[in-house]
Amino acid sequence: MTGHEEEKVQGLRRVGVVLVLAALFAGQSVFAAKPPRVGPVVFNTVTAAVSERIECRIGMDRSFENPYDPACVRLDAMIEGPSGRRVYPCFFRVPVTAAGIEAATGEWVFRHAFRMEGVYRIAFRLSGRAGTAVTPPYEIAVLGRRPGGFVRADPLHNGVWLRDDGTRFFASGLNVAWSEGADHTLYRDLLGRCTAAGIRFVRVWMVGFAQQELEWSEELWSPWNAEYGLGRYNQRVASFFDWLFEEAARQGVFVQLVLETHGEWSSVVDSNWEFNPYNAAHGGFLAAPVDFFTDPEARERTRARYRYCVARWGAEPALAAWELFNEADQTDAVKLLGEDAAVVAWHQDQARFIQKLDAVPRPVVSSASDPAFLLRLAVGAPVFDRLDLHLYQDDAVLVMDEALRTWRTTDGLATGLYCGEFGAANEQPSGDEDHARVRGLVRRMTWRARFAGLPAWYWFWQKAEAVGVFDVNRAVDRVFAAWDLSAIRPLAAQAVGVPPVERFTVTPEWGWAATTTQAHHAAFDGTTNQVLHGQSGFLQGAWKAEMGRRLILSADFLPDGVFEIPVTAISSAGANELTICVDGREIWRKAVTAGMGLQVRVGRGRHVLELSNTGLDWLRIGSVAVIQPAAQGAEAVAITDGRRVAVYIAGKQFLIGQDVAAEAFEGLTLRLDGWPGISGPSQVRFVDSADGADCGAVAVDGRDTGSLTLSLPPFTNDLVVIVD
Numbered sequence: 001m002t003g004h005e006e007e008k009v010q011g012l013r014r015v016g017v018v019l020v021l022a023a024l025f026a027g028q029s030v031f032a033a034k035p036p037r038v039g040p041v042v043f044n045t046v047t048a049a050v051s052e053r054i055e056c057r058i059g060m061d062r063s064f065e066n067p068y069d070p071a072c073v074r075l076d077a078m079i080e081g082p083s084g085r086r087v088y089p090c091f092f093r094v095p096v097t098a099a100g101i102e103a104a105t106g107e108w109v110f111r112h113a114f115r116m117e118g119v120y121r122i123a124f125r126l127s128g129r130a131g132t133a134v135t136p137p138y139e140i141a142v143l144g145r146r147p148g149g150f151v152r153a154d155p156l157h158n159g160v161w162l163r164d165d166g167t168r169f170f171a172s173g174l175n176v177a178w179s180e181g182a183d184h185t186l187y188r189d190l191l192g193r194c195t196a197a198g199i200r201f202v203r204v205w206m207v208g209f210a211q212q213e214l215e216w217s218e219e220l221w222s223p224w225n226a227e228y229g230l231g232r233y234n235q236r237v238a239s240f241f242d243w244l245f246e247e248a249a250r251q252g253v254f255v256q257l258v259l260e261t262h263g264e265w266s267s268v269v270d271s272n273w274e275f276n277p278y279n280a281a282h283g284g285f286l287a288a289p290v291d292f293f294t295d296p297e298a299r300e301r302t303r304a305r306y307r308y309c310v311a312r313w314g315a316e317p318a319l320a321a322w323e324l325f326n327e328a329d330q331t332d333a334v335k336l337l338g339e340d341a342a343v344v345a346w347h348q349d350q351a352r353f354i355q356k357l358d359a360v361p362r363p364v365v366s367s368a369s370d371p372a373f374l375l376r377l378a379v380g381a382p383v384f385d386r387l388d389l390h391l392y393q394d395d396a397v398l399v400m401d402e403a404l405r406t407w408r409t410t411d412g413l414a415t416g417l418y419c420g421e422f423g424a425a426n427e428q429p430s431g432d433e434d435h436a437r438v439r440g441l442v443r444r445m446t447w448r449a450r451f452a453g454l455p456a457w458y459w460f461w462q463k464a465e466a467v468g469v470f471d472v473n474r475a476v477d478r479v480f481a482a483w484d485l486s487a488i489r490p491l492a493a494q495a496v497g498v499p500p501v502e503r504f505t506v507t508p509e510w511g512w513a514a515t516t517t518q519a520h521h522a523a524f525d526g527t528t529n530q531v532l533h534g535q536s537g538f539l540q541g542a543w544k545a546e547m548g549r550r551l552i553l554s555a556d557f558l559p560d561g562v563f564e565i566p567v568t569a570i571s572s573a574g575a576n577e578l579t580i581c582v583d584g585r586e587i588w589r590k591a592v593t594a595g596m597g598l599q600v601r602v603g604r605g606r607h608v609l610e611l612s613n614t615g616l617d618w619l620r621i622g623s624v625a626v627i628q629p630a631a632q633g634a635e636a637v638a639i640t641d642g643r644r645v646a647v648y649i650a651g652k653q654f655l656i657g658q659d660v661a662a663e664a665f666e667g668l669t670l671r672l673d674g675w676p677g678i679s680g681p682s683q684v685r686f687v688d689s690a691d692g693a694d695c696g697a698v699a700v701d702g703r704d705t706g707s708l709t710l711s712l713p714p715f716t717n718d719l720v721v722i723v724d
Contacts, residue, residue: 050117540617
C-alpha cells in the first residue's frame, strides 16, 4: 500500500469513527435494525361454534420495554370473513397460578368469539418502535352454535335481555362491587346465591383500594403492585377477572364491569386520588382530578387500558356490559367545578371508542346519583345504550317513578334507564339495627321496579341475605318464570274500600275576650283538635268592633274538603250578620241563630275561610271541623302479558318509607280495568312479597273482558296478586 493510499484509509476510518459517534449520540443503531419476527402462532382450535371463545398464543423473537403500551408495541389481529374486515386487539399476559404466583415470562394472546358462521382468515400484525411485521393468514372455520351464547339488551323492552338463542330474561341484579384482595371465595359464594335466587346480573368494580384495578399506584398495597403502576397492568388482577368471568359463566350470571369509579377522580367524595397513578404528586402527570377529562395524555392512556380490557375479556360471554363510570356526578369535575360539558364530552368519546372496538358489541353504560345530571348526560351523550340511577333514600320508589316518567316524556330520548344501586337513607354496610327498615325497602323497590320494567340492584352485598334480597328476588323470579317478556304491558288497577274521612276540629282559645290573632292555619297532622291561639270565639259586631270581628282559617286539602261551622250562641240585644268568604270571594251573608250549622265545601289545594260579623252585636262560633276524605290507603300497579296478570299492592306510607308502624289493610277490593280476558276459569293467588309464600287462592271467571273486581284478604304493608 502506498503512503497516499494508507493516508486515505486512515481518513476514512476517522470519518467512520465520527459517523459512529454521531449515530450513537443520536440514539440510532449503527447497524440496520433487524425487523421483529412474529411466530409461531398456536391456536387452541381451528374449528369453533358461533360465540365460542377461541384463543391462540403468538410467539415473538424479542421482548419489549412496555408490552402493555400500544405506543410502544401493539399486536392486532386482522380478520377477514363473512361479516367483512375488522382489526381486533391482542394482549400481553403473564400467567398467574391459583396461588397468585406469576410466571417468569409473559406471552402474547389473541382471544375472540365469532358471531357468524363461515370461514375466517386471521393475520397478525405487530407494529411499534421496533418496526412492523405481519404473519401469513390462518383459517378458522366457524360452524353451528353453542348453547346460550352472548346476551344483549332488548331495544324494545327496558330491563329485558335476549340470549343468542332468542330466549329472554329480566335483568334482576345485585352489586358485588369488590372483595378485599379479589377473594375468590366471596365471589363464588355470592354468585351461587344469585343463581339460586334467579338474580341474573352482578355489578363489579375495577378499583384500586380493593386490589381490583389493572393500573394503580405502586405505593399502595406493596408488594401487590410492585413493578406495575402507571401504564403497566397488574397481572394478578387480570388473572382474577379471567377467573371471575369463567366462574360467572359457569353459574349462569352476567357481569356489568365498572371501569372508572368516582373516588379515583375526586378529592372530596370517597377520595382515592392520593394513590391514583395519574396524580403528578405520585409520579403521574395530572395536577388535579378534573384534568382527567380533558388532558390528551390521560385520554390516550385511558384508551390503552380500555383496549386491553376489550382484547382480554371481549370474548367472555358472561361479560354483559361495560360501565364507563360509577357516579360521574361525584367527581371533582362535576361536584366542585361544574364542568359538566367536559365530562359529558368525555363519556361520548370513550363510549364510542369501546363500541367500535368490541366485536360483540355490548352495551356501554354509565351512572350517577343525581337524576338531573343523568338526564343531561343522556341528552348530551346519545351514544349510550343505557344509564343507571343510584338512590339512597327510604322513598326511593317515588324518586324512581318520577325519574322514569321524566325519562319517558323527554323528546328524542332513547336511552334506557336502570336503578344500578339502591339502599336506605344513611344505611351502613354492617350492623343489624336497621334490618327491618331495609327489608321493607328491598321488597318495595324490587317489586315496583319489576312492574315498571326498570331493574333495581341493591348495593350492600355483605348483608344481602340478612335483608331479604335473595328471598324477594326468588319470589319475583317464580312469579314471572313463564311470562312472555316481549308482550308485557301495564294494566290499570285500583285498591279501594269504604273511604274513611280525616277530620279534626279547631277551637278558639278564648271566650269573652279580645282577639289578638285572627289569622290561623290548620293542618292534617293526625291530631284531633287544634287550638286557635289568640282567637276569641265571640265575633263582635259594630258595637264592640275593637274586640275583633273576624276569624280567618286556612287549610290544605288533598282531595275535596269541607269546613263545618257551628254557631253556638247569639246576642239578644242586637242583630248579627255572618259573612263567609272563601279565597277572598263572598259566598254567604245572613243573620244566624244559635244551634245553626253551616258547611262550606272546597276543592283540592289550599283554601282560606274568612268568617266576619258584619252586624251590630256578637255571635259565637264553636269548634270548626276541617274534613277531607282520607287519602286512598293502598296503591296498586298491574301488568299483563295477555295470558295472565300480576298486581303489586302496597300501603302509601310503606311506599314512601314511613313504615315504622305497619299498615294493616282489611276489606279492600281490587279493580282491574282493561282486563284482557282469560279463556276458561282462572285462579287468583295471593303471594307474600317477602318470600313468595302462598297466602291463599280463589277461583274467578275471567273470560269477560273490560274489568275484573276481586276481594282482597287482610294484609300488612304489601301483597302480590296473580291471576292466571
